[in-house]
Amino acid sequence: MEAAKSLLPVGCVFDPTDSELVGYFLYNKIVNQLIPNLDYFIPEYNLYGSEEPWEIWDFFKQQFAEECRKDLFFFTQLKKRTLKESKINRTIGEGTWHGEDAGLEIIHENHRIGKKKRFRYENKQSKQHGGWIMHEYSLDLSLLGLDQHDNFVVCRIRKNELALQKNQREKSEQVKRRKVVEADPEKKNKRTKVQKVDPESLPLSILPITTCSDSSTIVQQSAELENDEYGSIISQFGYELEHGDSQQFFDIDDIFRS
Known part of the structure; x- marks a missing residue:
């Protein structure tokens, strides 16, 4: 050598x-x-x-x-x-x-x-x-x-x-990212957690209030509520309005309380 x-x-x-x-x-x-x-x-x-x-x-x-x-x-x-x-x-x-x-x-x-x-x-x-x-x-x-x-x-x-x-360089960056995650496990959980939506916790949808001057519109809307537990009451109310018995007024709160 x-x-x-x-x-x-x-x-x-x-x-x-x-x-x-x-x-x-x-x-x-x-x-x-x-x-x-x-x-x-x-x-x-x-x-x-x-x-x-x-x-x-x-x-x-x-x-x-x-x-x-x-x-x-x-x-x-x-x-x-x-x-x-x-x-x-x-x-x-x-x-x-x-x-x-x-x-x-x-x-x-x-x-x-x-x-x-x-x-x-x-x-x-x-x-x-x-x-x-x-x-x-x-x-x-x-x-x-x-x-x-x-x-x-x-x-x-x-x-x-x-x-x-x-x-x-890539190895050093991976080590740094790993240390950050280990130092803040709560942040890791937030990043990896999949948020699940509970449909029962959502508020019920509120139907918009519609002002109708035409009594036939009220009758049409009441027909859609026939399967509702108050459908028959609303239907009767629409019938009274359509046949001119408009002098009889109902307190809507009394209707639903009954």
Whole structure:
């Protein structure tokens, strides 16, 4: 490890181009061409295993602390979901690497040498959701021999600082809202309580008082009250008015008291 560090001059970082990652490092890894200290610069590690991206990051960042790398590079092997399937298993830890594009071709000296795909860490139950980006580089099949396999890829991992900061802000806001609700349970009850209306507690509707000069109107209204317990009294009152017996006056209070 110390010998490999001495190969980098002070102030230099390991930051290869896409063409160098595919055409030099990945190609020589697949064809078993020895590159001095390759395992130090690009170690082989399972990026589709049980460890989370930040756990891998924290472990290897300690080794490259002096180089101040913003990215980490790894060789890893692709694994199919089942022997009969062609789809690759993209799970990592409790999340998954979600593809964001179909891949971009890598061209070197007018020749296609590989492809670059972008992935995003997804786990909606984690505060690290969307906080990690992985670029996966694969070698073009035309460069592979008959006894060589295309399941080896080289990957670059980096933090998505903006997404991590956004997640942190949202988490802090959720904690603040939770504390406010817990501090004032009465407010929570008011917000969640469904008010139920008791129809028996409502006052009876008051019919509007209508002034009628036409006695036939009174008769018509009294007919609507035939089923009422006072309907017969009102009907009789209307009959008296209609047949001209208007000299006989009734005290309405006396009628209902009777």
